[in-house]
Amino acid sequence: MTTKASRVPPRKPVLIRAADGAHREGPWKGSISSDALGSEMFVLFPRFEDVGAGPVLHVHPYDEVFIIQEGRARFTVGEEVFVAETGDVAMAPANTPHKFKNEGPGVLRTIDIHLSTEWIQTDLHDPDAD
Template sequence: MARRDFDPARVQPDGRPATKAPLFDPAAEGPWRGSLNGAVLGGQNTVLAYGTDVVGAGPRLHVHPYDETFIIIEGRARFLVGAATLEASAGEVVFGPAGVPHRFENLGPGRLQTIDIHHSPEWIQTDLDAD
């Protein structure tokens, strides 16, 4: 089915060139991780690649001043987003609203691999739990 959601004649390019930059090293052993600020590409979204083989492991409780979208590439995770607890598996997407504390953990078995989209040209974060 063809889509026609808008009139292309009404959108003018802003002059930014197509560009690319590395997010992670695909040749590295173990789960890949990396981050790329959107500003590097001239874009509005920062992308993080997160992976862990350790069941129960994940980022500490933190908050951002912008929305974050999590794409589960492999494995299963438990997300704690404000008062909500959501379990998600490969192929699912979880949304974390701006200003809402959140974290996630690998439910196992095996690797958890995510792509995390920060709706900001740079990664801005405040950790809320103690070291």
Template sequence: MARKDFDPETVRPDGRPAAKGPLYDASGDGPWRGNIPGELLGGPVTVLAYGNDTPGAGPRLHVHPYDETFIVIAGRARFFVGDEVIEAGAGEVVLGPKGVPHRFVNIGPGRLQTIDIHHAPRWIQTDLD
């Protein structure tokens, strides 16, 4: 099915060039594989790569002044977003609204891999525990 969600004649390029940057070193260790700030690419979002092989492990409770979108690439996770508990697996997406404390853990079995999109040109976070 062909899509036509908007008229291309109504949108003008803003002059920014296409950009490329490293997200992570594929040979590296540790759960935080890397991140690329949107401001480095001239874009409005920052992208993080996270993964771990240990059920029960995950980032500490924290909060951002902007939304965060989590894409589960592999494995299963339990997200704690405010008072909500959401389980998500590979191919699913979870939203952490701005100002709402959140964290997630690997619920196994195996590796949890996520791509975390921070809806800001740079990563801003306050840890709460």
């Protein structure tokens, strides 16, 4: 077994101040682009005040990771339905329809990490909305 260090060129660290990124639309609401991060991902900071609020059923051609900062969210990812709470982490695999809603009580705050340099989203018909 080889334990050689990778020969990846060193990169500079990135610091994005709260005033310049995540807080520009209120407490932990906004986004940070892949260009700002110098990485192949971008980060969203959604905040859903109302119970039942959340994104519509949609799909991305890349994985998406969700970190629940505050509250409870009911996720639908493919055929799976589950509730994630403060501190939990969930993932929607690439090309898998998904959505989540504020389960309440109270506000839902998440960090959504899109593993892509650009946001590519296709909204889908949601049979639950009929």
